[in-house]
Amino acid sequence: MTRDRLHLARVSRRDFLKTSAAMSGAMLVSFNLAEPSTSFGQGPIAGSPQLSQLDSWIAIAADGSVTAYSGKEEMGQGISAAQIQLVAEELCVPVNRVKLLYCDTALTPDQAHTSGSQSHPANFNHDNLAQAGATAREALIRLASQRLGVSADQLTAKDGVISGASKSVGYGQLVGGRKFNLALDRNAKRKDPKDWTVLGKPVPRPDLPELVTAQFEFVHNVRVPGMLHGRVVRPPSVGATLVGVDESSVKNVPGFVKVVVKKNFVGVVAQKPWQAIQIAEKLKVNWSPGPALPSHENFYTHLRYQRPTRDTALVDSLDVEEKWNQGASLRSTYLHPYQMHGSIGSSCAVADVQGDKATIWSPTQAVWYQRNTCSMLLGIKPENIHVIYRRASGCYGLNGADTVTYDAAILSQAVGKPVRVQLSRKDEMAWENYGNAYVIDQHAATDAKGNIIAWEHESWSPTLGNRPGPGTPGNVVTGFLLGFEPEPFVARSPAPDPESYNNGSNGIPSYVAGKIKGKAYGTGTIESERVMLHSVRSSFWTGPLRSPARLQNTFAHECFMDELASRAKADPVAYRLRHLRDPRLIAVLNAAAKAANWTPRPSPKPDLRPGGIATGRGVACVLYEGDNGYSAIAVDIEVNQDTGQIAVKRIFSAIDVGPISNPDGLRNQIEGGALQGMSRCLGEHVTWDDQKITSVDWSTYHTLPLGFEVPKIESVLINRPAEKTNGAGETSITVIAAAIGNAIFDATGVRIREVPFTPDRIKSSLGTRT
Amino acid sequence: MSAVTLKVNGKVHNLDLDPATPLLYALSDDLELRGPKFGCGLGQCGACTAIVNGRAVRSCITPVSSVVGAEITTLEGLGAVEKPHPLQQAFIDEQAAQCGFCLNGVILTAKAFLDKNPQATDPEIDRAMSGVLCRCFTNIRMLSAIKRYAKEAAR
Secondary structure, eight states: OTTOOTTTTTOOHHHHHHHHHHHTTSOOOOOOOOOOOOSTTSSOOTTSOOTTBGGGTEEEOTTSOEEEEESSOOSSSSHHHHHHHHHHHHHTOOGGGEEEEEOBTTTSOOOOOOOTTOHHHHHHHSTTHHHHHHHHHHHHHHHHHHHHTOOGGGOEEETTEEEETTEEEEHHHHHTTSOOOOBOOTTSOOOOGGGOSSTTSOOOOTTHHHHHTTOOOOGGGOOOTTOEEEEEOOOSSTTOEEEEEEGGGTTTSTTEEEEEEETTEEEEEESSHHHHHHHHHHOEEEEEOOOOOOOSTTHHHHHHHOSSOEEEEEEEOSOHHHHTTTSEEEEEEEEEOOBOOOOSSOOEEEEEEETTEEEEEEOOSOHHHHHHHHHHHHTOOGGGEEEEEOOOSOOSBSSSHHHHHHHHHHHHHHHTSOEEEEOOHHHHHHHSOBBOOEEEEEEEEEOTTSOEEEEEEEEEEEEOOOOOTTTOGGGSHHHHHTTOOOSOOOOBOSOOOOOSOOOTTTTSOTTBOOEETTEEOSSBOBOEEEEEEEEEEOSSOBOOBSSTTHHHHHHHHHHHHHHHHHHTTOOHHHHHHHTBOOHHHHHHHHHHHHHTTOOOOOSSOSSOOSSSEEEEEEEEEEEGGGTSOEEEEEEEEEEETTTOOEEEEEEEEEEEOSSOSOHHHHHHHHHHHHHHHHHHHHHOOOOBOSSSBOOOSTTTSOOOOTTSOOOEEEEEEOOOTTSOOOOOTTHHHHHHHHHHHHHHHHHHSOOOOBSOOOHHHHHHHHHTOO | OEEEEEEETTEEEEEEEOTTSBHHHIIIIISOOSSSOOSOSSSSSOTTEEEETTEEEEGGGSBGGGGTTSEEEOGGGTOOSSSOOHHHHHHHHTTOOSSOTTHHHHHHHHHHHHHHOTTOOHHHHHHHTTTOOOTTOOHHHHHHHHHHHHHHHHO
8 A cells, every 4th residue: 555545534444445436436335334342352343344244354346456354464474465365366356456455443354463373374264354255256156147147157257257158247347336245155165276376376475566665654654744753761670660750851852742651651742753762861750670680690590490380281191200210211401581573673653642532553463452452541432443553564473563552642642642652772672572481391211212202391481461462451561551460470380180182382292192181182102291381470571472482392392302313323304203193294304304305314423523614404393383384494504613603504494384375475484484583593582680671772682684694495385285274474483493403413412402502602512512 | 953955865855953863864754755764773773774975874873964965865766666776676576575674774785885896796795784684584585686686787
């Protein structure tokens, strides 16, 4: 939507369609906005188009052009191209005839969050966008049958025209200007993948021409008439509370509009952004410091012994204890730090709160939940709040998007004018909801042949806050400063027995049976199994960061599997295959090994030499969160044993996410995920002193730059047209840390069990080598 | 506040600004250009890049007073949707983006570097791009796009 004036004018869906129709010289389908209200936070609120109605998803104009409405947003992951393909395929129109609108509380159906690699599965597998396309196609054929007097089974749809028996009629002639007035039909027949003409092909992204020419409107570019600029003044340390604010310290600064103080929230509003920054810096604020933070140096010990805990048992065969003495036993502990989303653009939002109405432009992953929680913050009815998604820089989970939306809303309400807020780099990094730190103990027993006969996994991880969801604005910092509590921590120990199978964010290793009440749900064969998770309260905000917990758990599982293979003097691929039973996981592992020209031998490689450059290879695999995408990666690396530097030379990725909708979009996600995972495991970790976060910019939080020595990536895409589709965005990132860790071991004989694999850590570990 | 004259993408603009204001705010707020973006405000990431007299500068730490009279080019100044610059076209051809927020700094940094070093080798391009950050890690496609353009432009 180039320079889209739609939302600046704050039009309703009905007005929008009328305007569009007027612009195209045609009468368009109109929508009924009077929909029944449902209970707070449960499904669509009044005004949101209903999921069950075809007209909520698809409108066809008189010129035959198609507008599709989705509740899953484009954040840069490439989902818009795939969604357009779904609609074009089912409706039998070219992709350039489909316009996609997404995530606007007044226009699009409520599909909750865009998160968790669930967007394509939601709209492909379930009764949503693609099913709406199929429903519309069948409805159009019925209408054409009546219009042409030709039986439906003689009619075919192609390029927006239905023809048969030498007659034809266009979609626009059949429904342009009218509603379908139909329920979404769960039995409408979806196209057989063998008949696909649009899906399965590399359709280009629709946003690139505008992105590369700077015409694209990010949320940072939203400009509203009369808009002012806000800046927040966050506490100087974690847990600090406000004592007082001296407004006179800034009243005479040019551009000053207002100082806003609510409980522990402090912000300023100015005429221009640079003025707001100056005012925020000059404002005299007194804070009372918070409690001392746990020592960064001894943090993992602190984490392991922190009380109280919330304990969860995922599987327990009740016999692991007796196995430890039956065979050889191996124990290892893996450590993973807090990491941050570190979006390249600090988070930004624009809010226009006027009396009992509000319009909010937000990069949130959940516009409908933002409406609910902004309602709580502002004291305005949710139906009077219009939240419009606008893209920010990539978030990879819960970055500052939700919190800055609250900042803008509160400041706008205080001045009664539209306010734009963009966080400082430090405020973005010091207060975002970090990806969880982990301590993970692994314990396994093996028989005389080296086969694993028991596996126990026990982890400790801190949490505080989360996505705000429909009713918990205190899950992010601004809501908390305004007086809302984060979701409560409920201690529970001992853990109840598991009643049903839960993969627990890949807490369950790929190689165990995953048995609940005698039925095996896992991907592996090991029958003696126990997985125990301990959650504790975090000192810092936490929330989903791309492959949340799955990445940390998989790092520990796949490195430990490598340790077991090495001890059995077995090839790491062959050893994994000995303990797997899921054919699709076996297939991706074999495919990655084949691409890498993997020759069977145990790790470490023979003839290790100290000093100089050592080369090595490593492999790892996973079924993402137990049911959402098969991923295996093999890597070739170089370790500079003198400096501790790691250079990843080649990455071989094999992915099976069911039927492939857009192979180029899939490759883009695999590549980005693998390199982002590399950056995370080689250098990224959150740091703090006794009071505050100290990783607050790009000199104190280390990311790989664009022009580092980028590895070559070969992606093997396994197409499974008969399966359900899976998410792809978190597949490669989940296995890369383990693959690199295993390659370091292969090259040097040294096992690094702590992320990140910094040169200092590698060097000191190499120094302890005997 | 004082009168500041800036020449941006060939047009002269008279603005009333504190001379210490970083160029970024003049471009993105006073002129409402969508290319230059606030990423860090510290000159660390490149999202705010503009080309000033042929050199890629970090506009978030460049006071407007220091660029009065200079030729300033933003991403908008290269090409349009209907007629992209060949470097922009290379990014489309390679499908070289995810969120796209860093593209401004990536494309302008590459443009300024290749204008001065048209015969640059691939490793030289990698080095020239080592001060720009892309957190989606679209590195492979972006570097391919830059190298594709460099090879075409060098011919």
